[in-house]
Structures are given as structure tokens and as C-alpha cells.
Amino acid sequence: MHANAQYLQTLQQVFGFDGLRGGQQQVVEQVLAGHSSAAIFPTGSGKSLCYQLPALHLPHLTLVISPLLALMKDQLDFLKGKGIAAASIDSSLTYDESREVMRSVKAGETKILMISVERLKNERFRQFISSVPISLLVVDEAHCISEWGHNFRPDYLKLPAYRTQLNIPQVLLLTATATPQVIDDMRTKFSISPEDVVVTGFYRSNLDLNVLPCKEEEKPSALSHVIQQAPKDQPTIVYVTLQQTAEHVAANLSAKGIPAKAYHAGMASEDRQRIQNGFMRGDINCIVATIAFGMGVDKADIRSVIHYDLPKSIENYSQEIGRAGRDGQASVCSVLANRESVSVLENFVYGDTPDLNAIRAVIDEIGATPSGNAWEVMLNRLSRECNVRQLPLKTLLVYLELAGIIEPKFSYFADYRFKMSVSVDHVLSQFDGERRQFVDAVFRASPKSRTWHTVDFEALWQGYQA
Structure with a gap:
């Protein structure tokens, strides 16, 4: 009870909350009791507090793996606003700024350090962080570690090995979207006991979910009708599958008097950032986007999420509609559906699944390198020559690395x-x-x-x- 009283006092004095929500208390107490845990809470349920509060009571550093710079910035702003010593090491820092962060971490002045998983590829950083005692490893968007998950990232597969190398006693996994298969996969990879997994459910009563059947050629008029029937200028995200569809749909809406901006990974990063900032400020009220627009967006008053194309999976759908109504107010989530667009999704599924001959071609390429020589590889070229898309190719290379067959020495920049x-x-x-x-x-x-x-x-x- 004494420990409970301490963290409850911190909760009130530092964070300004009188109590914890249902699942939060269980996770916080599990972490403070020395257990590795997993928290699967719906969007907006306060997952971040599950590590932020214990971090102030743990003796050493809390290391947080976050998939997006925008997510790091939002959480750092929140923590610094509460007077908590938190920092990140990321590509936006100068050399001197990075050195200062490393000094403060080494001196024990920083309690929470946020990095991307790619930072752990850097041998110099690994040498530095291995000299720092770490109490807790936090994996945000932890479903990225599972090949069964909807945002799988191959480098997340290395996190259990990094945890062992860095001698981190505890892990906390956080995600809003995970099927039982993904939960079991995450839990197994980090040796988390089933009783230390907390799932609070995914139901959000303020979201009105509906499916609007319409033929492919009827979609443009159906979309404009749905938006025009809603209150004027309410924040809206329209999700599409392809980049060219985003451009086309945004242009159609604008031509019909509904100001809309396209957003996708094929755009220049400064254009994407400008559009996202405009949406967050309320200068832009309708975004037509691929799934490139998502994890970094924490806007409380999104009133409508419309799927112009079918979502890639139930997990994707759950995550994407989770951006609506984070303020607890009523919001509408609509899907414009027909059977014709199923073939597009099937192409994605089959295209990401390499056949045995393609996998053998990659193995043969590695085996042709003389013993003792470095195997130099450019992913885009190897992907093209072996007919394996880059995501499954990266996954294959990570598994070969984990098996000790290949070992990374250095990396080239993929793009200049x-x-x-x-x-x-x-x-x-x-x-x-x-x-x-x-x-x-x-x-x-x-x-x-x-x-x-x-x-x-x-x-x-x-x-x-x-």
C-alpha cells in the first residue's frame, strides 16, 4: 500500500489526475512490482501514462521505442510541460544537441529517453546506451513487432535481442490494435506472462459505424453527399488505398466546393508536414489520405472518418477509425463498400508474399559471396532482381541476421x-x-x-x- 500511495501522490501532484482508469492501474502496479507487461487499450485511453508514471518511481532510465518522430514530439511536449526530465535522440537534433542529451542521460538527469528502433542499428549509440543502466524498455505501437500485425516493421523483430544485449529487466508493450494472434505473438517474443497482459476492449460508444453500399462509379457522388450532409467544415479524414486515388478524390471534392487536400507517401516531406500542420490547426478540414496519414495525428475533434476504399484489414480499420472522436464527442465512421475493390486488396496480399524461388534467389545471392568478404547490397536493386517486395525482403534479412547467418557492419543511405x-x-x-x-x-x-x-x-x- 505504501508504494501505491507514492505513485498516487505523483499522479496527482505531477500529472494532475485524481485517479487512474480501469486498465491503467493494473498495468502501472504490474510494472512497479517488477513485471513485464502489455497494455492493449483503445485509442485515447491513456496508454502513455502507463509508462510515464512508473518511470518517475523506477531507479534508472526508461527507454521508449516510438515509430514516428511526430509521436515523440507530442509526448515530449506533454512530459516537459509537466516538468519531467525527458528527451529524444532523433534526426532533427544537431550534433551538439545529441551530445548534450547523451550527457544528461549518462549523468542520470534524464528519466525518459525516446528513440526510433532504427537508432539501435547505430553501433556508436548501442555502445553509449549499453553503458547506461535501464529500468524499463517501452515499445509503443508494439503490434509493429508481429508479422501478423497491420503495421509490421522488420526492425522491431530485433527488439528482444537488443533487450537482452542491454540487460533491461522489464518490458512494457503498448498498442491500441491487436488480434489475439498478434497479442500472443508479442507476448511470446518478450516472454510476458499471460496474466500480465491487460486488454480493456475496443468498444467506443461515441463512434457511429456504418457501411454504405455503392458501385465503384457511384463513389465520387456518394462521398461528396456524405460530406455535404454533415455539419459544415467539420474535421474529416477520407482514407483511400492508392496515392493516385488520393490526388484524384481530393481534386474532385475541391471541384465540388469541398476544400480537400491529398496526403500520401509519394509527396515531398515538407508538403506532407505543411498539410498535416494545417489540418491540426483547423486551416484544412478535409484530408484525403493513404495510411501514410495516421499514427502521428493526435487531433481530438475529428468528427468523421470515411473509407473511400475498403480498409486492408479489420485491424487497419480499427486503428484508422480510432482517430475519430478522441474528445469523447459523437463521430461518424463510414465505409463506401462494394465487391469490385476486393481485388485491389488481394493484389496487396499476394504481392507481399514471395514464392520459394524468390527466397532461394536471395539466399543464393548471399551464398555466392566469397567467405570472409563483405556482401554489399542495395535493397531496391536486390528486391527487383529477386522479385521480392522490400518489406518481405527486409523481414527475410532480419531473420537471417537473428540466426547469425549475416551481420550488419555499416549501412549506406538509401535515398539522397x-x-x-x-x-x-x-x-x-x-x-x-x-x-x-x-x-x-x-x-x-x-x-x-x-x-x-x-x-x-x-x-x-x-x-x-x-
């Missing part, structure tokens, strides 16, 4: 982008001879979108190999 602050001619004028020819070849192999040039290494290689 740049934007011009002066003209191309001005840059070229600074070089002569072969150097000028090479710089000119780089520019010619770097097509420009709206602002950024992206280097096409294949084109550069084909055009410049001598």
Missing part, C-alpha cells in the same frame, strides 16, 4: 535528396574537367519534384560508368 539554394549553372561553374562532368551527371540523374531533387543512382550508374 537536395534542394537548390543557387542555380545549377552556378554550381557547375565552380568545377572544371572531369569533376564538372561528374557533378553535371549527378544533376542530370536527379529529377526535381516541386522543391527537392532525388538522386537516381541507377540512372547515374548507367550514364556515368566508365
